[in-house]
Amino acid sequence: MFSLVAIAIVLAPSPIVDAVQYEPNWDSLDSRPLPSWYDEGKIGIFIHWGVFSVPSFSSEWFWYHWQGAKQWPSVIEFMKKNYPPNWTYADFAEQFDPPTGIYDPHHWADIFNASGARYVVQVTKHHEGFTSWPSNYSFNWNAQDVGPHRDLVGDLAVAVRRYPNLRYGIYHSLFEWFNPVYLEDKKNKYKTQNFVFNKSLPELYELVNTYKPDVIWSDGCPGKDTYWNSTHFLAWLYNESPVKDTVVTNDRWGRNVVCKHGGFLTCTDQFNPGTLQKRKFENAMKLDYSSWGYRRDMKLSDVIPIQNLLRKIATTISCNGNILINVGPTKDGTIAPIFEERLRQMGSWLQVNGEAVYKSRPWTFQNDTVTPGVWYTQRTNETTTSNKNVYAFVFDWPAVTLVLGSPVPSSTTQVTLLGYKRQFKFSQRSGGGMIINIPAIPYKKIPCDWLWVFKITNPQN
Template sequence: VWSPEMKSWAMGAGLPLLPRLLLVLGAAEWALGAQRRYTPDWPSLDSRPLPDWFDQAKFGVFVHWGVFSVPAWGSEWFWWHWKGEGSPQYQRFMSDNYPPGFSYADFGPLFTARFFDPEGWADLFQAAGAKYVVLTTKHHEGFTNWPSSVSWNWNAKDVGPHRDLVGELGTAVRKRNIRYGLYHSLFEWFHPLYLLDKKNGFKTQYFVFGKTMPELYELVNRYKPDLIWSDGDWESPDSYWNSTDFLSWLYNDSPVKDEVVVNDRWGFNCSCHHGGYYNCADKFQPSSLPNHKWEMCTSIDKRSWGYRRTMSISEVASESEIISELVQTVSLGGNYLLNIGPTKDGLIVPIFQERLLAVGKWLSINGEAIYASKPWRVQLEKNESVWYTSKESAVYAIFLNWPENGVLSLKSPKTTSATQVTMLGIQKDLKWSTNPPGGLLVYLPQLPPSALPVEFAWTIKMMGVE
């Protein structure tokens, strides 16, 4: 609001017209900028529009990698199960495989990343069709995959790889125009300052201001992430974590303020309620279309996020399971974040490579129905296992089961005189007819399975339907 003195000066006699206009325009621009600032409270922060790139991306790759990749047994929660819970199974594993007195810190130098090839990883993620990659910068064990200034001698530069893993992968994926996200755990199981705050009923914040916040500001300023995937929030509220102050800085003044996306894990009261997009829970799958942007995160290894040496093929998600989940997730307006766990040496084992490449091959044919798509007015026809997406004037029906008679019955689309039907990956138009109860019958191409564009989850594209 301008004071009377300012108005009088700006519009005063003798001031040329152009400077007066510039002053007024400048004030208007300043006012708009002021309105766009977000205050450190959820009503303000939740009002920020989600940057468009995230909804358009649809598919990303999650990477769980850290010191837990050294024992590579049980899961990435190895240290907690061994020392936090005191699990006899984990204690027996240690006594059978490591000398007496071996500590978790002793795993650090064994996390060598000797064969870590960020360019090779990025090539694989690009071939998988991923539009964003999320790397664990720090899991609940506290080891940082970058040279953190507040994690002395427990980071990838001081111990183990002696490399900046976060920086190297970021450089490689960005060369390929893939967005780069950083997973970060707010808490650490055994950090003395965290345990002190916990003992104090989270009335003190020694850990937050000595560890968590310096890490987050450092990650943003140094690596300029497109996404921050927060975790480890479930023991205390966002007020303990100082989450709203951090997010207001992130949205207002950080180097990534216009493009950055965050999830909803900023305190035990936030999940599925506050933040950028919602994770809600690991492997979250809504049964109907949510009214807020969301993401399903899941892992190729059904039993772990980190690499396990004892993983068996029966515990690995199949190609059809993964693609079916991707289709269902996108149809319901979500993004699909698929996790792999590299080895301590930095290798992505062949079965994980194979699954990622299978997704990429499928997307190379059907990506038109996935990337930048929107949910249609109907998402699912249960009887036929058909999922719908849409983009501009096109409607896509992705069917998971090939009908025995070669005729696909679609009940939801309403045909018009301009209706045209094709299958992605096949050039010719398909024959169709109206279905008496409503909808249409699509006569699928009579081809041997080897001649079909993909092995499962085929896409019908319809133009001129309502």
């Protein structure tokens, strides 16, 4: 009898709570809380891979640099020397055919997981218009009809989701350089929306319903948001879509709303303001300084050193940002060893110092008031919520003492170095802050000695 009563209680329906319904205007859309996984994850991987990976020269803007309004002489000369006069950009698509046995999306996912990233954003369509999935709205200009003859989006989505720490997201360009329907809308000063309702928006709905991405990274928005019908799409995305509770979006939904509205702000490429931002932002940056897509003429000096990459991570997250780190695979579907090395180095460093990154929040001070090259995050102790840890990212190893002007020690403060077991002695600085004594330790034996993180437990401020 008692067990039956208990079962009845368990199975009783819960009270129905009306979910928030977002209206198709920015005041309402901007009020949506950012899903917590995004802020906690901090680090993502960007992938630029498409038909532009075949010539692999200049950048992912190759077609525009070749035949657009602002042609590059170096690209014109490259085509004259390497391809016949009647060659078209569409001919490159036939060569975008990553061989089975060389391209392995599961190997990509393994690298991304090892990097310590928490989400992956794949370019599903760049401004060239080629869709990396078998889109019903891109006839004969998609990865199923030409080139790979496979669903590159579906392949990678499955591979990424094998790892519990990784989420899958998509990049999608709203416009296309040479699409005649778009160009007609542009000619009409965006008063017609034939391209929007017959091409761009149907692709977005198709991507969301088919692949259920947790990130939608929109780009390429020369018209205003009203032309792109952006607020209506986002209202559907937040209210009705299969990812309405988990999806995050950026701010590139019209030239008039960039850096103003959206889930998180990107403002400009490689946006890293260096000061605390009230709104969550994302620093989308490149491992290759010169290009998002793979370049066959890339030199070692063009690739960011691991020390500089880690410094960008520290300065970004200190100011309330996430960082999206780009790799450009080759046309054959391989990730260059130098890119793989950088990502695996980052992952090794995060294994030691990840507690200062994941789930961290900006502190009262973003960088130190006395010593340059010191940046901060904070995190509440999850087992003892009354204790707070402040993390000091130190770019240059201190010789004898580390002088910090920002954290003020308390009677219960302890100082440790992540990756090193012993505590450090310290004293209160007369002008405010603290002085940490640095013993003669073999710091080169500390794992991943590219950037050091000191943990300051329970400071006064």
